[in-house]
Amino acid sequence: MPTQPVNVVETFSNPAPEHDYTIRMTIPEFTCLCPRTGQPDFATLELEYVPDRLCVELKSLKLYIWSFRDRGAFHEAVTNEIIELLARTLTPRFIRLTARFNVRGGIYTSVSAERRAPHWRPSESVTLP
DSSP, X not given: OOOOOOSOXXXXXXXXXXXXXXXXXXXXXXXXXXXXXXXXXXXXXXXXXXXXXXXXXXXHHHHHHHTTTTOBOOHHHHHHHHHHHHHHHHOOSEEEEEEEEXXXXXXXXXXXXXXXXXXXXXXXXXXOO
């Protein structure tokens, strides 16, 4: 039976919830439709997050991202819709989504959105020699 797009993402338990660590994903094949022209828009999504109790399951994330393929959506709206669902589902300590859309009419668009748990503070940055 073929796989179909979905409107939810699945999770699994964070294997190291006692530590802050960053998960980064690059999703180079995001597509949606321009809500004005119906033409396809293509983007690379860059997702990074510091998990708390849950991590996103990759296949379900792929199927969720696929669900936008035939939908009309402005770049700003689709970026915020995706991060809202991920933030609500994962309740991460920190999450950032950057959508880098391919050129359209001579203009590249990049939309970045982030959410942070109210009391979470990042560790101090370390510079190694």
